[in-house]
Amino acid sequence: MRDWIRHRLTYANVMATVAVFVALGGSSYAGLTINGSQIKSNSIAGKKLKRNTIGGARIKESRLGRVARARRADRLGGLTAGQLQQRCPSGTVHSVGACVERTPRSPEPYSIAVGMCQTEAFKGFGEGAGRLPTWPELYRVMNRSGPAAPMLTQPGELTGDVADVRADGTVIAVVLTDPSGRSALVPDSRMEGGQRPYRCAMEPTNNEVTDPQE
Numbered sequence: 393m394r395d396w397i398r399h400r401l402t403y404a405n406v407m408a409t410v411a412v413f414v415a416l417g418g419s420s421y422a423g424l425t426i427n428g429s430q431i432k433s434n435s436i437a438g439k440k441l442k443r444n445t446i447g448g449a450r451i452k453e454s455r456l457g458r459v460a461r462a463r464r465a466d467r468l469g470g471l472t473a474g475q476l477q478q479r480c481p482s483g484t485v486h487s488v489g490a491c492v493e494r495t496p497r498s499p500e501p502y503s504i505a506v507g508m509c510q511t512e513a514f515k516g517f518g519e520g521a522g523r524l525p526t527w528p529e530l531y532r533v534m535n536r537s538g539p540a541a542p543m544l545t546q547p548g549e550l551t552g553d554v555a556d557v558r559a560d561g562t563v564i565a566v567v568l569t570d571p572s573g574r575s576a577l578v579p580d581s582r583m584e585g586g587q588r589p590y591r592c593a594m595e596p597t598n599n600e601v602t603d604p605q606e
Contacts, residue, residue: 480596481514485542487532492525492593496545499587502565502580505550513592524552525593527566527575533591534571542591544571550578550590 480491493513500508506524513522525533530551534544548569555577556564563580567588579586 481517481594484594485533485536485540486596487525487529487536487593489596490525490529490593491596492529492533492542493591494540494542496542496549496589496591499589500550501582501586502550502554502563502578505588505590506552509590509592514594517594517597521594522592523594524550524590527551527553527568529593530568530591531571531573534568544568545589547585548576548588550588552593 480486483495484491484493486492497505497508502524509522509524510520511522530549533542536542546569548567551566551568553566554563555566558564558579564577565580565586567576567578568574569576578584578588
């Protein structure tokens, strides 16, 4: 057996065997020490990467395009964010989350004014959409600046705030008499000076109407 091996152990056979080991060993060594500088740009296909191995820290989000199925992600019911902004109807001015009429209505007692605002002021927005503005809402409206700012009607305008209720059930309403904040109390009556000008108010909506900052 030894003679058979010695007979076939030639220089060519030895060098061929050494070459095989060098080739195999060299490949293993290269695989263990390869780095980014040795990789040619755009030379590795995405399908060569193992699934779920690239995390957010490795991705520059600003370079990512919009996913096809997410093109409507910034819409709700087909409406854009701009269309969903709350707005006020034309003829009103925005104040502390309410839309208050620019033009005052003729003097009425408190209960009549409340009923008119609920039934007549904003018919296109549903029954009961209107109401009298609160004292803070009316105060803010009367203190807006600019050429289109509303003017307080004398001798003061009704608010939706109630100061008291008499023993006979008569409501005592709060009236704003001056933009500085001075107020008065009047009974819900056509007597005793209870009739005062008033404006109606409503909550902002998403309808296609005038911008509240107009």
